[in-house]
Structures are given as C-alpha cells and as structure tokens.
Amino acid sequence: MSWLTMVRMSKQIRFNAFDMNCVAHQSSGMWRHPLDQSARYKELGYWTELAKLLERGNFDGLFIADVLGTYDVYGGSNEAAIRHGAQVPVNDPVLLVSAMAAVTDHLGFGVTAGTAYEHPYPFARRMSTLDHLTNGRVGWNVVTGYLPSAARNMGHDDQLEHDQRYDVADEYLEVTYKLWEGSWEDDAVIRDRESGVFTDPAKVHEIGHHGEHFTVPGIHISEPSPQRTPVIFQAGASPRGIAFAAGNAEAIFVAAPTKTVLAGTVKRIRDALEAAGRDRYSAKIYTLLTIITDETSEKAHAKHEDYLQYASDEGALVFMSGWMGIDLSQFDLDEPIGNVKSNAIQSTVANFQQANDDGKEWKVRDIARLGNIGGLGPRVVGSPEEVADFLQEWVEETDVDGFNLAYAITPGTFEDIVEFIVPELQRRGVYQTEYVPGTLRHKLHGRGDRLPDEHRGAGYSLRRTAKV
Template structure:
C-alpha cells in the first residue's frame, strides 16, 4: 500500500523497515526489481479513501499509529514501476463508489498502454464509513447495495473499454488525413440506474482492453460478484478450513455464472518469515512481534469488521455482531480457532498483529515451502498474496530463500512467460475470454447497447 503501515501496525519502527520511504520513487522501483527478480506475477497495491475511525469512534488511533494514514494514491505507481521492469504485473486498487466510470476507464486504458498490458484492476466497493462521509455521503450504501451499484459500474467500464473502439479504428492514414475512422468509434449509449453515459471511450484500445480484473469479496454477495467479473480473487482466512470453504464457494459460483471453475485464480493472504534455519526464522519473528502495536492492530480489525473493538475486554469473545463492512471477516472470527477455542480479542491481536487478516508461516526455506504446499493441497488455492512484516526485507527474504526452494521442487517457474498479465496467468491471449461477462459488451456483442444515433443528437447548453 502507498503508506507506512498496511497491515502490520507498528513495524514501521523496526530499524530494517523502509516503508516510511513510500513517498520516494526509488522505494517503489526497488520493490519492483525485487518482485521481478523473484518472478512474482504482480505487485498488488491496496488503497482506502478514508481513515480507520471505528475504533474508539474517531481516527486518533489510526493517525497515531500510521494505520493506512497518511496514504497516497496507488495508480501512478504502476507506471513508475513498469519503467524499470519488463514482466511483473501491477494490480492497482480503485473503488466503484466515489469516482465516475468515464475518467476511471481512461485511467485504466492509460496504465494498460504505459505498462504494455501488465496492469490489473482490483475492484473494491469500499467498507470505511469515513470515506463515504469525505465524499459527501452520510454513510456507505448497505453491503449488498454496494455490489448492485458496482455491477452497473463494471457494465459501463466494459462498454467503454470493449464496445466503443473497434480494433482497427485507428488507421493513421497520412494520405487521407484520417487518424481514426469515425464509423468505427461508437457511442455506448448507456442509460442505467446510477449512470448515464452517452458518448465514446476517450482512449484507443490498449493491449488488454479491459485490464485483468481482481476482486476480494468473500461474503455471499461478494462471491456472486466475483463469479461474474473476477479473473483473480484474493481471500484471507484465519484457518485452512475457512480458506477451503471460500475456495469451494468461489469455484461453485463461477460455474453457476456460466464460467469454468478455474476461470479465476484464487490467492490466499499469507505472511512469510523465513531465514536460513528454523531457529533464525523464529528469532526474526519474535523480533518483529516486539514492534507490533496492539492499538494499531485493533484499529485495523475494527475498520475491517465494522465493529468498535475498544468496547471489548481483551479476553472477551467477539460474539454475535452484525457488520456493514467486511462481513466474511466477522464470520471467520466467530468460528473456533486452530486450538478449538472461540476467538477472543487478545487472540485476534496476537494472530493478526503482523499477518493482518491472513496467516503467518515461520521457518527455513524448506519449512516454509512444506507449509505452502500443504496449504495448497488442503485448500485448493492457486497461489499466495504475500503480505509483509517489514518492507522490502520480507520480500527480499522470500526471493532469496523461498523461491529457489520452490523452484528446486518444480512447483515454481524459472522464467517469465511472455505477454500481457492476463496471457501469462491463463495462456489464452491478451483479451477477456469469451465466457467472461465483459466480453459480451464488445462491439456487436449480445449485451452491447451501442447507440450511434447519439452522434447527431443536438447538444443542450444549460446556463446557471
């Protein structure tokens, strides 16, 4: 995340952490080179547009702990990191609640052009009430209503990216003085519940047209949304059993949506603490834990869950609460933990002080590789969304120790496949597959609502 404390609150104080350099281009270019050296698929950059002000009823603890505030925009980072790499992709987070799809679609096309097809969009509907208030709303929409709104947002984006410009619209004909053929650039004519977009997309088609679609919803409504749109799904789970249920639910929902059960890659949130031996890794983990801020961890957990944990005693169970934030997070912590006990607030702080909402694996390269393979076997995930304790140190350790061990076992690539981010992940070309909902909005597709009659509609000027 383009901030100091993404999930591991307090670790910015560690002498080896460089997250406080997040404002410098060199910090991000170094991180990109590390990821490319490790043959990572992509660098995923999260984002929020508000502060974590659920804990204690204000944002004082968030500001004090640097808990995702201050936070800078994620979008520009993809272009910066693409300039020093050739293969690694970039997943940037942007919400559907607070920006109109027309300028955002242009931003996506711009990044896809600049990265030569290495960008993905992590679609989020938002969960922080403070973000809604900052942008003039009393509160967020209700959980399921946010997804209803996002469905139409995606529809507009698909129409712009897939259905406005034909592939051969740009001709650059010097003899005729024609840069693009007007009859091959179409007005999308969208008129919906939330948006009215009559015109054309402002950018010519990029390598992927629609960047790879990431999504992280794990509630029933979120899974249904992912099944319609996502090509890569992030999940977070406190136990393998919870993770497996999420994976099974996502695969089944993909089939229900008319897609293959493998149409989306599923990545499990994981933090890896690794060193040359198990003992050195344990010492490193203990060192990191000594820097954790319990208040910062509770601030994060309160925001993710939509529950003010300052009202609970540390040894009190979470109980039966209702959430308008990340509902799957609340549900996961209302189950028994790995020790067969109900989660208490103290358990959650100790478990998630470094790992956020995910798990932590500690050990030598062999120990970590064993555990990663066990997780894949037990849950059915395709891979991992690696969080960090310190940055870039955690990622450097993975590249130095874990990647070579996985390569020796034949379960990790030894070189990049060529092509766009989508083609590298699926090996089926640069564009959305035919069974993806967005593909149906292509020029002439069954869901296209292209209306070129708008081209000749008189403009109406309104003076105030």
C-alpha cells in the same frame, strides 16, 4: 528433502506481493523497526527497487491496496489510527505504476480503486492509459468501500448498505465494459498519412448507457489498449461478494485465518464460478499470508521474536475494527466476538465467528495477536524447507492457487522470500522459473490478451455483438 516434500503434488504456486502507498501497510507497529523502509513510500526509488526485486523473484504482480478514509471505528475516532500510522497517511496507488513499469518487463500491477466515489468515465480512461503504458500489465482491484469516514468525506452521511454497494458496482462494471469493449473496433485507428485520417469515425461507437446510477452516452475517449479491459481483481468473500466475483473476477484475493476456513471459501468461489457459466478455475485465488524466514529455522524464529518487539496490538485492533465494522475497544480482550452484524467486510466477521485451528472461539486478544504482523492472514515462520512444506500443504488441502504476501518489514520480508523461498519452491518444481510472455491476463491464464468469451465483460465486445 523431507518425506513431506516427496509426496507433495506438483501444482504450481503463485505469489503476489501485497503493499500500499503508506507506512506499514498491514502491520501498524512495524514502521519502528530499524530495518523497515516503509516510510520511503513517498519516494519513487522505493517502488522501482521493489518492482525489480519482485520481478527477480518471478512474482505474478504487485497488488497495491488503497483506502479513501481513515480507520475511525476503533474508539469512535481516528486518533489511534493516526497515532500508529495505520494506513494514514496514504497516497494514491495509481501514480506509482508507470515508474515501476519502466524498470520491469513482466511484473503485473493490481491497482485498487473503488466504485463508490468516482465516475466510471474518467476512471476507464485512466486504466486504459496504464494498460498502454505497461504494455498490458495492469489489473484493477474492484472494491466497493467499507470505511464510513470515506463516505462522509465524499458528502454522504454513511456508506450504502453492503449489498447495495455491490449493486452500484455491477452497473459501474457495465459502464466500463461498454467503454473498453464496445466503443472502438479493433481496426478503428488506421493512421493513413495519405488521406489524413487517423481514426475511422465509422468504427468508433457511442455506448449510450442510461442506467440507475450512471449516464454515459458517448464514446470511450481512449483507443483500445493491449488488454482492452484490465485484468479484474476482486477481494470480497461474502455471499454477495462471491456472486460479484463469479461474474467478473479473473483473480480473487481472500483472507482466512485457518486452513479450514480457507478451504471452504475457495470451494464456495469455485462453485459460484461454475454456476455463472465459467470454468471453476477461470479465476486465480490468492490467500493472504505473511512469511518470516531465514536460512535456518532457528534464525527465522529469532527474527520473528525480534519483530514482535515492535508489533502493536492496539494498531492491529484499529485495523480489525475497520475491516469488521465493529468497535473492538468496547470488548474485553478475553471476550469472544459472538453474533454481531457488519456493514463492512462481512466475510472477516464470519471467519472469526468460526472456531480456530484449536477448535476454540476467537477472542479479541487472539485477533489482535493474529493481526499485529500481517493483518487478517496467518503467518508462517521457519526455514525455507519448512515454509515450502507449509505452502504446498495449504495449496494441496485448500485448492488455493497462490499467496498474496504481506510483509513484516519492507523490503526485507520480500528480500527473504526471493532469496530463500523462491529457490526452494523452484527446486521442487512448483514455482515458475521464467515468465510466460505477453500481457498480465495471458501470464495468469494462458488464453490470450482479451477477455474470454464466457466472461461477463466479453458480452459487450463489438466482436461478440457483431456475431449475434
């Protein structure tokens, strides 16, 4: 055990796996690697095997990303995205969850779904259904959208401006909270065989929502699920995104290329949570990371060099252009990003407008090399001890709670983490050796199955309004 290990703090480190119902989620060229199985995304067997692997590694959950359009910012078309398999083709994430829940007992599932193009009423039912079928292990990653192609395919000229998308999301959440928390009383379903009454109508209430964007007058069509409201995940670190997270999020995903950037992001989020009347640790914060490891440092670095043969710089720039809302094909590879405005993921642009760990400007070439394996997050390559030292250092110095783990190849990257990294962290006493029983919300926060009283959504609870 190294000297660094001896002085590390004992804060628990949490893992989520980051995947998508597509080929080579964050690393567009890696589908070509002979050991990569991401092309099996169409098979239930791929997903059930992955779920069992992650549960064996005591991961908090599997976070399933999604998009509803193609990456067509780079070069002004989607040709490069289609050619590289850059999140296209892509299938629906929601339909995967039931099968994975059937082969696991504890693993959580964070499902990405946007607020821009589906009415909240049918969506609320879909999430209640999943919460029932998983026995309370589902979370909703709330996204507002960032791809102009998705907006066009849904009949719009372009997506709304960045902050306007969050205004729509605020009302969307209001509707879903009213449905999940404020429609059915806890004891509405009585199943009285003698009287023939299944549900007491007096205990089921219309929500009467008439807002700027949505009108939902009636009741929630589903009875209350174990969590009522799924765990609210959020992945935006712009000022408006942080404000949205402060009121709603229980788990927050961020992506930061350096430790300095991450520390600043985490502090801004925790300060915002506190300003919103919540505990500054009421949301778990996970940062994007790719781990490449093996039993020795030499083997890990040899594996990394092997992976780099398949990584695609152009594929990385396709992704980066979509995330940043900037056509990076218009820049010289040695040109810095500079002072540009984004209508996509603003925090991504802001991160690259800060200096890197060497104190230098980010150039387009640097962004491509960062993102060709693992996307927006850094990657760490090394032995189990080296990787564990890195993880503990980042947790200690940034106050992040854990890591949203992207893959270089799947399931190989996750197999390596379960085989090498999880046991090393467990030996150090900084990673769970068994799951806390109960719902995903209780596993994450240890405060029961339902939203805590200080959460925005709890304000729509029938229990809360009955006390007022």
